[in-house]
Structure formats: C-alpha cells, structure tokens
Amino acid sequence: MSILVVGSVAFDDVTSPSGSVKNILGGAATYFALAASYFAKVRVVGVVGEDFGPQQESVFQQHAIDTRGLEHAKGKTFRWGGSYVDNLNEAKTDYTDLNVFETFQPRIPQEYEDSEFLFLANIQPTLQADVRRHMSRVRLTGCDTMNYWINRTPGELAETLKLVDVLLINDTETKMLAHQTNLPRAAQKVLAMGPKALVIKHGEYGATIFFREGAFGIGRHPFRAPALPIEEVKDPTGAGDSFAGGFMGYVASQKELNREVLKRALFYGGVMGSFAVERFGTERLQSLTREEIDARFQIFRELTHLE
C-alpha cells in the first residue's frame, strides 16, 4: 500500500555532544519517508531548491521513494541549524532559512491520487487541510504539528484536526494544545477536537496511544510502547518524524486496522526513532535492513514483556 507524505526536505547543520555536521540531508518528509520505506511504498510531496542535486536524490531513489511530487524551485532549499548542547531532548534552533519552503504550495501529482495512507508532516495547518481534502480516497491520515502553529494559528489547526485520523505529537505539544497539564486529560481534550487516536511521543520514555471512544471499532484503553534506553544518542533530529514513519509504515503494511496492529505500529515507531538518533542525520535510516528492524522490535517487546 502507498503512503503519501507532505512536508519539508531540508539541509541541516547539527551540533551535539558527539560532534558537528554541516549541510546534511534532513527535513521531516525525508526522515518520515526513509523510515516508512522499510514497510511500504512511499511518495513525497515537498519542495527543494537548486542546491538539491543527484546526491540527495539518490538517497530517496535507493529506498524506492517516489519523488515525482518533489518540486524543484528556483533558489535554495530550506535550511535549519540546531544544537543539542545542554539537553539532548530539545534542540536549540540556531537559525531557520525557509528559502523555497516559504511559499510552498503542495501540488499532488495525479499518479499519487490513489495513495491509501497520508501523512501530513509539520507544515502550516491550512496547507495540511487542503491536502487532506484533496486526497479524498485515503483510508487513514496521520498528522504532526508544532508549538508554533498551536500558538499562532489555533483556529486553522482546529479545522485540520477535524480531518485527521491520528495526530502524532509530543507531551509538551499535547498539553499546550489542550491547555491542560495532566496528560491523560489533555489527551481526552485533544481527541474531542477531531482525531480518532492521539499518539503522544515521550522521547526516551516511549509513546502512548489514546483512542476516542468507538474509534476504529476498538476499546478506548490507552496503550504504551517503551523506548529502548540508548547509550549512544548522536543526533536527536528527526526522531519524531522517524517514529511517525515507522508507525504509519507498519499500519500501511497490514491488511486490517485493529488494536493489535496499532499497538505493534507504536512499537515500530519507537524502533525507527531509536535507530534515527544513533547517527547524525539520516545516516542510520539509510542503511538499515528489515532484519535489524525486527530484531530491535523483539528487544523492545522483551523490554516490558511479562511471561
């Protein structure tokens, strides 16, 4: 089954306690697409500039990611610089140069219209809603957002949330969106805004999925997947998007959508996030095998499994 992801493709400069890298391929859509590519056919809609060349293109090609929806515009690709010096859990943004991304208007190639799964990475909520409405045949839509849109465009975001099935955000974003510091209560408030399910990413503590009553025809009890305690965190950039890629990718690879599939998807999300942070940028996500992924899935399962 095919997943369409709409979001940023970028060049990043990253500094962490493990070192510094410059001009590496990044962006939410890139991390998502690479992570999901181990499970399903992935199609990308985004925009890049003239500095995006065959070297970057080949990263997508090697994972059979369809880039016909990647618009090549005049100018430079979106650039982001961030550092994790004091806190590996939160990036300090050094600069953001939107460049060609500033005027990004997602255009969906006709060949993409039969996509059955859709992931709206973190972009302006109205653009997310437009894409969702355009993709009338999708079976399941996942969505990300961030504090910027939660604070600046709450009305637009509320409209988008009515159109998505699964919202994937972190603890802070959930509390901010719900104006509520108790996480399970915040989750209920967010679910009341539209999504059938809410995946809250807890970083090194894993993730929890909360369900709206009756959603997907399954019980509303939450489910939690742990994360692996990782000794070597080189670069946390893209962990959340890689999580989303693993989650959506696994869902897309399954015939049915039931509670057990969503539970496993949450584990696979954690698995892909944990791989992403082991190397700078997308390096680790580029070189995985499905065997390595499933081996780590088993480790995650063992991590909390009682006989």
Place this chain on the structure above:
Amino acid sequence: MSILVVGSVAFDDVTSPSGSVKNILGGAATYFALAASYFAKVRVVGVVGEDFGPQQESVFQQHAIDTRGLEHAKGKTFRWGGSYVDNLNEAKTDYTDLNVFETFQPRIPQEYEDSEFLFLANIQPTLQADVRRHMSRVRLTGCDTMNYWINRTPGELAETLKLVDVLLINDTETKMLAHQTNLPRAAQKVLAMGPKALVIKHGEYGATIFFREGAFGIGRHPFRAPALPIEEVKDPTGAGDSFAGGFMGYVASQKELNREVLKRALFYGGVMGSFAVERFGTERLQSLTREEIDARFQIFRELTHLE
C-alpha cells in the same frame, strides 16, 4: 517473609491543585510500610514525637505493621510542608522541621533481627550503612537516597552503595550521582558503585531496572514497566516510597529471586505508586484490597502487552 524499613515518619502539610491538607500522616517509612503491607510482614524503625498518638498508631496496626521499632521521643514529630502548584512532578518544599528526627539513631529491636529483607529509606547515608551492617542476615537490601546526600555527603553515600543490592532513585538523582546525563550510561556508572540492580523511577512514565553483569544470576538486559496514565493526581507525595514498598513487598512475597520476579516487582511498584497519588497522604494506601492491586497490575500489564 519480613521486611524491615528504616526511615522517617512525619506529619505533612500538602497543597496541590486538588486542595490543601494539614497535619496528615506521612514520611517515607509510612508510605513504604503501608504499600509493602499488602504483600509481606513489615517492621518499622523510626522516631516520632509526643504528637504521634493512638490515631496515627492505629494506621500501622490496621495493616499489622510492627511498630516496636518506632521510638517515641520527647518533642515533636518530623514535619514537612510542600506544594505542587505549578508542577505535579516536583514538590516545592515550604518548610522542613526535623524535630525529633534531627538526632535520629536507628535502634533495631532484637525481635527484628531475623528480617530477611531490608529497606533503607532516605536518611543520612552513614546511618543507612550502620543499619545494613547490623542486619547481617538479610537476603536483599533496597535503598533510597536524595539529591541532598548525593551533593553533601558523596563519600558516605559511596560507602553505603557498596552494601546495598537494589538502589531505587529517580532520573535526576541517577544523573546527579553519576555526573552523566545519558541515562543508560549513568545507570552503568551507578551499578559500578556497588548495587547489583538500579531501579530508576520515571514518575508518570514508569520505571526501568538495570542489572549489573551477573547480578542475581540473570541477564543484564534492562526491563521497563510503564505507569498508568492517571487522570486524577491529587497528591504525588510518597509516590516513590510507595513504589519501593510495592517492589520490595512483592519480592519478599516470592520464594525465589529471579528475573521474572524482579520484572513483576517493578510492575507492582508502579501499581502502588499509582494508587498513592490518587488521594491526599496515605488515604488510598490505607483502604486497598489485594484484589484491587492485582486488577491494576493486569491493567498495567495490558498497557504494554503485545499478543
């Protein structure tokens, strides 16, 4: 099997978003003893003042907790006031009146000397070490500490850590003790200081147990237990001590000490911690049944269990 706990018995004033209470029974040894009493026979060593009367005594009696080691001294019982106004995860201490606790010297009644399990709640590390050396017949010693001792008496604490089997502390304390911000690496450094196992309590995210190579004759892979997302957190005071009580209590209730027992103990720790925070003070811990405890254990198990 019997567990001896050495630690504080106190009167607390607590303010949280759910309200305020004054003069309620608290203290690490109290929370620990009540939580552990659902699993094993518990004995307490501590000190109280003249304001500790039959009403407080009856709380222990009703759970068949042996208080022959509770010294009654001239003066007032230890008093603590704290509030959780902005942050339910961390208390702001309003005041600490050590009172009779200031000169506390643990005295172990002869009847306690056959205790097979020992829990050293958060007191001065040298006192912990003295008790541990005195109790030569214990099979397993658990230990807590806090930032105050980690920073002020690191040498004394290091001596104590050589004598304990399981150290139960939180994320911040682990990082502080190891001078290391990466949690799994910090865990390895702490294990190198002496304990066979380290239980790191993550609050609402559960807990992880790390093992020293070869400890208890089991593998060194860590194990993680989730916590239940709780909508109603009235008073987080004592959650960590209740966790320790559930953990140690379950271990003491089992014939063997193996990996599966320690895993289940971690779940029972989380269960008791989750009950403790539902009401102010020890109210919820006073009124539980083993059926309620096991029902919540099953919910915790389901929370992360893959078919």
